[in-house]
Structure formats: structure tokens, C-alpha cells
Amino acid sequence: MTTLSLDSVFRRLRDTDAWRSVVRHGTASTNRNRSLVVFENLFLHVHPVKVREKTLRFTHTYWLGGIALACALILVATGVLLMFYYHPSVPQAYRDMKELEFVVDNGLFLRNMHRWAAHLMVFATFLHMMRVFFHRAYRPPRQFNWVVGVVLLCVTLLLSYTGYLLPWDQLAFWGVSVGTNMAKEAPLVGEKARFLLLGGNIVSENALLRFYVLHCVVLPVALLLMLSVHIWRVRKDGGVQGPPEAPRGKEEVR
Amino acid sequence: MSTLPPIELVEGVDPVATPRRIALVRPDRRPAVRTTDEKYVMTFPNLILREVILFQLVVIGLALAAILFDAPLEGIANPLETPNPAKAPWYFLGLQELLHYFPPVVAGVLMPALVVIALVVIPYARINQTAGPLWEGAGPQRPLTLAAAGGAVVALFAAFRCWPIAVPTAGVLLAMFAARGGAGAGRVRRALTKVTLPEWIMVWFAIVATILTVIGTFFRGPGWSFVWPWTRAVAF
Numbered sequence: 001m002t003t004l005s006l007d008s009v010f011r012r013l014r015d016t017d018a019w020r021s022v023v024r025h026g027t028a029s030t031n032r033n034r035s036l037v038v039f040e041n042l043f044l045h046v047h048p049v050k051v052r053e054k055t056l057r058f059t060h061t062y063w064l065g066g067i068a069l070a071c072a073l074i075l076v077a078t079g080v081l082l083m084f085y086y087h088p089s090v091p092q093a094y095r096d097m098k099e100l101e102f103v104v105d106n107g108l109f110l111r112n113m114h115r116w117a118a119h120l121m122v123f124a125t126f127l128h129m130m131r132v133f134f135h136r137a138y139r140p141p142r143q144f145n146w147v148v149g150v151v152l153l154c155v156t157l158l159l160s161y162t163g164y165l166l167p168w169d170q171l172a173f174w175g176v177s178v179g180t181n182m183a184k185e186a187p188l189v190g191e192k193a194r195f196l197l198l199g200g201n202i203v204s205e206n207a208l209l210r211f212y213v214l215h216c217v218v219l220p221v222a223l224l225l226m227l228s229v230h231i232w233r234v235r236k237d238g239g240v241q242g243p244p245e246a247p248r249g250k251e252e253v254r
Numbered sequence: 255m256s257t258l259p260p261i262e263l264v265e266g267v268d269p270v271a272t273p274r275r276i277a278l279v280r281p282d283r284r285p286a287v288r289t290t291d292e293k294y295v296m297t298f299p300n301l302i303l304r305e306v307i308l309f310q311l312v313v314i315g316l317a318l319a320a321i322l323f324d325a326p327l328e329g330i331a332n333p334l335e336t337p338n339p340a341k342a343p344w345y346f347l348g349l350q351e352l353l354h355y356f357p358p359v360v361a362g363v364l365m366p367a368l369v370v371i372a373l374v375v376i377p378y379a380r381i382n383q384t385a386g387p388l389w390e391g392a393g394p395q396r397p398l399t400l401a402a403a404g405g406a407v408v409a410l411f412a413a414f415r416c417w418p419i420a421v422p423t424a425g426v427l428l429a430m431f432a433a434r435g436g437a438g439a440g441r442v443r444r445a446l447t448k449v450t451l452p453e454w455i456m457v458w459f460a461i462v463a464t465i466l467t468v469i470g471t472f473f474r475g476p477g478w479s480f481v482w483p484w485t486r487a488v489a490f
Binding site for chain 1: 292293294295296297298299300301302304305308309312313316317319320321323324325326327328329330331332333335336337340341342343344345346349350353357358359361362363370373374376377378453456460489490
């Protein structure tokens with residue numbers, strides 16, 4: 001009998017029919033298998049099999065879009081967990097905040113994580129936009145992806161803003177009151193739009209329910225769709241564009 | 255892998271037995287093939303591992319923040335008790351600060367709409383994209399037009415006593431006009447010539463947005479009066 005090491009166990013596991021039915025390729029020890037890792041995986045195949053080495057440098061993108069995406073994933077994970085403990089009704093919504101703080105295991109940590117991730121996502125998205133602008137990465141053929149990015153920034157702000165009301169404390173109530181009072185000033189549609197958003201003329205229980213549905217269903221779905229387009233277009237438009245390059249003498253025309 | 259047979263070159267005069275391929279090159283359409291010596295690396299593991307590490311760093315950073323700083327929670331919402339000042343979330347405090355200077359329809363609707371429209375048209379507005387010196391090759395008309403437009407913006411904001419916008423606008427204009435090429439100019443002034451017009455506008459927007467947000471977040475107290483940040487707690 002051969003000696004049993006962790007490595008050999010993993011190797012045998014990888015050779016089982018069950019494992020091979022999930023991951024069809026062998027270990028990524030050859031470039032062929034490394035290619036298969038990328039293009040046989042639904043989630044990784046937005047990547048090309050090979051990337052330009054310089055796009056991996058920190059100063060190429062500062063990884064800002066990646067930070068925003070990481071925040072989005074963390075927000076979905078913590079947000080779903082928070083939904084298990086939350087009722088979008090008055091005054092239960094506020095009581096649920098207290099429950100999270102004092103009763104639920106790690107409930108406060110969960111809410112903290114969700115809140116700081118939301119702030120970071122807004123900030124990182126803004127910096128990402130600045131990075132893309134000053135690297136002139138919005139220029140053809142990437143014009144449309146810039147527009148998608150602007151939409152994503154708006155969706156991010158709306159997500160953050162609708163979530164702001166949900167704790168139903170003074171901060172939430174008056175923060176949202178101030179914001180929606182501004183919307184009221186829009187000519188012609190302002191009043192109606194505000195009524196539609198709040199389900200009434202003031203921030204009330206109806207507004208809480210509407211913001212909850214927008215925050216947990218409508219806007220996340222919109223974000224997911226636009227984010228998919230955004231990331232797919234990055235690939236289709238030729239990969240991430242870093243700092244503008246001076247015309248290179250080395251480049252030869254045959 | 256089997257090796258390919260070597261390519262045989264057959265020369266002959268019989269066009270049926272050895273056809274020749276003829277390429278017509280029009281002088282106005284030269285088929286240029288760009289080749290680069292750029293280095294490519296495998297996405298797995300080079301990029302994927304970096305992405306995983308980035309994700310983990312974000313998780314760790316946020317977890318630390320979540321352990322150290324608690325999310326604020328005030329008393330239950332009470333429509334009868336208005337806090338003073340009542341503040342929107344921080345990313346809207348720039349707009350709320352504008353409310354201090356402009357009527358609500360301007361600060362709450364017109365300006366944010368203009369910002370979004372301006373952001374959307376950026377890639378389609380092809381103005382001065384060459385990154386060359388702004389004044390080079392241009393007659394006196396361009397500096398005069400820009401000075402008039404910039405001066406009008408400064409005057410407009412000054413008329414509303416909106417100094418947080420008027421002053422930075424004037425500063426950016428001065429920097430714009432300080433751009434000078436040539437050997438006589440200093441390093442900074444020469445560097446300024448590399449900034450394109452869209453970049454000047456974005457720098458201006460970023461500076462103004464930052465200043466307004468910082469003032470609205472940290473320097474505004476009861477009745478939207480000016481206070482020093484250390485005199486009151488800031489809740490995010």
C-alpha cells in the first residue's frame with residue numbers, strides 16, 4: 001500500500017469521475033489546462049486566456065473597479081443575511097436594528113460590514129470613474145462602456161440612498177426627507193415623482209416598504225444586469241485600458 | 255505532436271499548375287500590420303490569483319472597519335422632531351451645500367442633471383483631445399473665449415456668494431492660463447500644457463465636488479451655519 005499524504009489524496013480526488021464531471025480539465029500544471037481553467041468556467045470566461053502583462057501592474061487600473069465589484073459581492077452576501085432579520089414596517093424596522101445589536105449573534109458586525117462596504121462602494125466607484133477619465137480610457141472604442149459606467153454610478157448612489165432609510169432612525173428619516181424634498185422641486189414631474197417614490201406626501205411606512213423593495217429587488221437586479229454588460233464590454237472593447245501610451249518607436253509597421 | 259511537412263516552393267510558368275496570388279495595394283490604403291513585442295501572461299494564475307487576493311484584502315479591510323467602528327443608530331424616526339441640521343447621506347451633502355446658495359430647483363434638479371448629462375457626453379464631445387499645449391497654434395481667439403467663459407462662470411457663482419465654487423474656479427482658470435511651453439517656462443508651467451481642456455473641466459469638477467462635500471459634511475451645524483468639525487459629531 002502506498003503512503004497516504006495529503007497531496008496524494010487530493011490527486012486521487014481529482015481523478016474521480018465525480019470530480020472530473022464538475023471540473024473537466026486536470027491540474028493547472030500546463031498552459032493548456034491553465035487556458036481551460038478560464039474558458040471552461042462560466043464566471044471566469046469573461047477573461048481572455050492570456051492578458052497583457054502590464055495590465056497587471058498596480059498603477060494600470062489601481063484595481064478600483066475590482067474594489068467596487070468586491071464591495072458589491074460583500075453587500076449582496078451581508079444584505080441577504082440582514083434580510084433574514086428585517087421587517088420593512090414601522091416600528092418593527094427600528095426594533096430589528098436593536099435586535100441586530102443586542103440579540104443576533106454578530107448582528108452588529110453584519111450591519112457594520114454592510115454599511116462600510118456601501119460607503120466604500122460609492123467612494124471606489126467615484127475614484128474608478130476618475131481613474132478611467134484621466135487615463136483617457138473612455139475614448140473610442142470604449143465610449144458606450146463609459147455611459148454604462150455612469151448609469152452604474154447612479155444605480156450605486158440610489159442603492160446606497162434607498163438603504164439609508166431602512167434602519168428607520170432619525171438619521172435615516174431626515175436624511176431621506178431632505179433628499180426627497182429636493183426631488184420635489186423638479187419642474188412638472190417633481191411632485192408626482194416624489195409621491196410615486198414615497199407612496200405618499202411624506203416619508204412614511206409606505207416609503208419604507210417602497211425603499212425596501214427598491215433596495216432589495218429592483219436596484220440589485222438593475223445593478224447585476226448593468227454590471228454584466230459593463231464587465232463584458234471591457235473584454236469586448238479590448239481589455240482594461242491603462243495610462244495613455246506615447247506612440248512607441250519600437251512598434252514596426254510591416 | 256507530429257511535425258508539419260516543410261513548405262515546398264514551386265516555381266513554374268504554367269499558371270494552371272502553379273497559380274500565383276496577386277495582391278493589389280492601393281497607395282491610399284496601405285495594409286499596415288502592427289506588431290508589438292508586448293508580453294502576455296496566462297490569466298490563470300497571474301490575474302485570477304490577484305483578483306482573489308484583492309477580494310480578500312477588501313474583506314479584511316472592511317471586517318476591521320466593522321469591528322472598530324459601529325454604524326450609527328439614533329433614536330427611532332420621529333416626523334415631529336426635526337434634528338438641526340438635518341443632513342442627507344455624505345455623497346449628497348455637496349448638493350445640500352449648494353441649497354445654501356441656490357434655489358432648490360437649481361441645486362436639487364438643474365445642477366445634478368447637468369452633471370449627469372455632462373458625464374454622459376464626455377466620450378462623444380471631441381474637444382481638444384490632442385493633449386498638446388492649449389494655446390499652441392491657436393490665435394488670440396481661444397484664450398479670449400476661454401477667459402470670457404471662465405470669467406462668466408466665476409462671476410455667476412460670485413453673484414450668488416457661492417465662494418466654495420467661485421474661488422476654486424478662479425484658481426483652475428489661473429492654472430490654465432499659467433500653462434506655457436518653451437524653454438523659458440518652468441517645469442510646472444510646461445507640465446500644465448499637457449492638460450487637455452476636458453481634463454481641466456474634470457479637475458475643476460472634482461475639486462468643487464470635493465470642497466462642497468467636505469464643507470457640507472464637516473463644517474455645517476445648526477441652521478446650516480459654519481462650524482468647526484471638532485465642535486460636533488459627524489454621523490455617516
